[in-house]
Amino acid sequence: xxxxxxxxxxxxxxxxxxxxxxxxxxxxxxxxxxxxxxxxxxxxxxxxxxxxxxxxxxxxxxxxxxxxxxxxxxxxxxxxxxxxxxxxxxxxxxxxxxxxxxxxxxxxxxxxxxxxxxxxxxxxxxxxxxxxxxxxxxxxxxxxxxxxxxxxxxxxxxxxxxxxxxxxxxxxxxxxxxxxxxxxxxxxxxxxxxxxxxxxxxxxxxxxxxxxxxxxxxxxxxxxxxxxxxxxxxxxxxxxxxxxxxxxxxxxxxxxxxxxxxxxxxxxxxxxxxxxxxxxxxxxxxxxxxxxxxxxxxxxxxxxxxxxxxxxxxxxxxxxxxxxxxxxxxxxxxxxxxxxxxxxxxxxxxxxxxxxxxxxxxxxxxxxxx
Amino acid sequence: xxxxxxxxxxxxxxxxxxxxxxxxxxxxxxxxxxxxxxxxxxxxxxxxxxxxxxxxxxxxxxxxxxxxxxxxxxxxxxxxxxxxxxxxxxxxxxxxxxxxxxxxxxxxxxxxxxxxxxxxxxxxxxxxxxxxxxxxxxxxxxxxxxxxxxxxxxxxxxxxxxxxxxxxxxxxxxxxxxxxxxxxxxxxxxxxxxxxxxxxxxxxxxxxxxxxxxxxxxx
Numbered sequence: 296x297x298x299x300x301x302x303x304x305x306x307x308x309x310x311x312x313x314x315x316x317x318x319x320x321x322x323x324x325x326x327x328x329x330x331x332x333x334x335x336x337x338x339x340x341x342x343x344x345x346x347x348x349x350x351x352x353x354x355x356x357x358x359x360x361x362x363x364x365x366x367x368x369x370x371x372x373x374x375x376x377x378x379x380x381x382x383x384x385x386x387x388x389x390x391x392x393x394x395x396x397x398x399x400x401x402x403x404x405x406x407x408x409x410x411x412x413x414x415x416x417x418x419x420x421x422x423x424x425x426x427x428x429x430x431x432x433x434x435x436x437x438x439x440x441x442x443x444x445x446x447x448x449x450x451x452x453x454x455x456x457x458x459x460x461x462x463x464x465x466x467x468x469x470x471x472x473x474x475x476x477x478x479x480x481x482x483x484x485x486x487x488x489x490x491x492x493x494x495x496x497x498x499x500x501x502x503x504x505x506x507x508x509x510x511x512x513x514x515x516x517x518x519x520x521x522x523x524x525x526x527x528x529x530x531x532x533x534x535x536x537x538x539x540x541x542x543x544x545x546x547x548x549x550x551x552x553x554x555x556x557x558x559x560x561x562x563x564x565x566x567x568x569x570x571x572x573x574x575x576x577x578x579x580x581x582x583x584x585x586x587x588x589x590x591x592x593x594x595x596x597x598x599x600x601x602x603x604x605x606x607x608x609x610x611x612x613x614x615x616x617x618x619x620x621x622x623x624x625x626x627x628x629x630x631x632x633x634x635x636x637x638x639x640x641x642x643x644x645x646x647x648x649x650x651x652x653x654x655x656x657x658x659x660x661x662x663x664x665x
Numbered sequence: 666x667x668x669x670x671x672x673x674x675x676x677x678x679x680x681x682x683x684x685x686x687x688x689x690x691x692x693x694x695x696x697x698x699x700x701x702x703x704x705x706x707x708x709x710x711x712x713x714x715x716x717x718x719x720x721x722x723x724x725x726x727x728x729x730x731x732x733x734x735x736x737x738x739x740x741x742x743x744x745x746x747x748x749x750x751x752x753x754x755x756x757x758x759x760x761x762x763x764x765x766x767x768x769x770x771x772x773x774x775x776x777x778x779x780x781x782x783x784x785x786x787x788x789x790x791x792x793x794x795x796x797x798x799x800x801x802x803x804x805x806x807x808x809x810x811x812x813x814x815x816x817x818x819x820x821x822x823x824x825x826x827x828x829x830x831x832x833x834x835x836x837x838x839x840x841x842x843x844x845x846x847x848x849x850x851x852x853x854x855x856x857x858x859x860x861x862x863x864x865x866x867x868x869x870x871x872x873x874x875x876x877x878x879x880x881x882x883x884x
Contacts, residue, residue, distance in 0.1 A: 338819070338820060348820060394767075394769075396767045396820075398820060399767050399768070399818055399820030399821050400818050400820055402767075402768065402769045402770075402818075403769070404769055404794075465771075465772055466732060466736070466771070466772075466775070469728075469729045469732050469733060470685065470733070470736060472729065473683060473729075473733060474686055514727060515721075515724070515727045515728045516727070516728050516729075517727060517728070517729065518727040518729060518730075521727075521729065552724055554724060604819075604848075604849070605848075605849065605850075605851045608819075608849075608851075609851045609852075609853040609854075638819075640819030640820075640822075640849050641819050641820050642819060642822070
């Protein structure tokens with residue numbers, strides 16, 4: 296059967312779809328054959344493919360090899376990040392120093408902006424030349440060329456706020472926000488231009504969608520007031536500036552910290568123009584996830600839910616099964632939903648990763664069992 | 666008297682509002698008003714920090730509030746420490762905190778440090794990317810009662826086990842409470858590492874340490 300007819304067959308109800316089609320249907324608020332399974336984090340895949348973490352961090356070929364081997368072996372539908380440490384890439388490109396341990400994740404050891412005057416020498420880097428930015432772009436290009444007919448490929452880059460932290464450090468940013476807010480806004484301006492430039496490079500490769508990774512700007516790391524002033528306007532600019540790419544503001548957690556006000560944060564994320572919404576464990580245990588999905592769907596947004604890394608690694612298996620069942624039952628009905636492993640730590644037993652995927656198939660196959 | 670109370674309240678307010686850049690002026694004002702440095706610390710700064718800790722625990726405050734209060738406390742201490750007469754018998758139990766080797770994440774450890782100080786502990790912060798031997802050596806030097814090792818990345822979990830083994834080899838494992846923390850840490854990891862426990866957040870960690878210290882004392 297030709298690839299084209301394989302796609303045509305897979306459109307029909309009751310047929311098993313290719314991962315790309317499955318994801319496309321879910322993200323366009325439709326019901327695929329089953330809930331798509333995605334993964335965030337590439338360390339497990341790198342080690343499983345026989346590589347050292349440090350070598351995958353700097354090699355586009357090894358990123359692609361690790362990813363495809365993982366997707367095929369564990370029957371996942373999408374890898375959300377084609378990089379080991381996506382939150383360091385732009386900051387490194389702008390001059391922050393990164394250490395590359397052989398067997399663990401690269402870490403920033405020296406921030407580019409040590410002193411307030413350093414901001415004036417910051418420049419928007421050329422994504423085709425600066426540090427590892429070209430490596431990551433090449434990994435996406437290679438993956439798209441080789442496997443883009445079967446799998447969805449989306450870009451992933453850092454949000455302006457989290458990038459600013461990669462340039463200045465969290466504690467310094469918090470202090471600056473109190474005593475020198477104008478300076479923080481200047482830093483965020485440069486960060487926003489950098490993210491836009493990097494995003495355009497993803498767009499030029501031909502990627503239709505991307506996620507902005509916002510690992511820092513979540514309650515309680517920031518107050519809602521700070522989120523409104525230092526995060527939302529810049530994220531919205533990136534989302535609007537990269538249209539028609541479909542951009543999701545991902546990685547925001549801490550809904551449960553806001554108690555009854557969690558819906559306000561969700562509505563702000565929707566208002567930013569984010570293409571999808573996302574909640575991550577342990578928030579799923581404290582907020583009404585059915586209502587989360589309802590609000591998202593009402594605003595024509597698909598929903599992702601992230602399952603705890605430690606639960607997948609350590610079990611107990613029965614609890615993992617219950618968690619996946621709960622997420623699928625509450626968020627799965629009528630489609631528009633995908634589930635993902637919220638990072639697979641190195642050392643996770645491979646049989647637990649297989650169990651994760653099999654539980655999603657058990658509870659996430661349409662029509663969902665009631 | 667009312668004026669004196671106002672001065673202490675102003676110090677507390679500075680910690681609550683995180684006025685790290687001007688706290689030393691308030692400390693000087695308190696000294697000029699006749700307060701002893703230890704009183705400024707205990708009835709002003711630490712009292713303020715306790716209020717912040719409670720508000721953070723009750724989810725009224727966010728992390729930046731806690732961080733700025735910690736920074737205010739740090740700046741105040743810089744000013745007051747040389748003026749405080751040290752009475753070794755009044756030392757609170759020492760707790761050593763550090764992030765394991767190859768890991769430079771500071772935030773979790775910083776929160777712990779602030780909350781432990783607010784609870785009256787004497788905290789020795791070894792910083793980040795701390796070699797295993799340093800944890801053991803500093804514990805011996807300071808006669809620490811507790812070691813709290815932080816690990817943010819799953820790929821550096823192996824160093825927690827290394828610290829545990831080094832404590833056994835150095836002969837001080839039974840004298841010390843060894844706690845671990847960080848996103849990849851779980852009950853199962855505690856068992857694998859051979860640690861005494863872990864906590865989901867800084868406040869739970871303080872309760873756990875108090876409980877473990879009491880049981881140790883009782884036995």
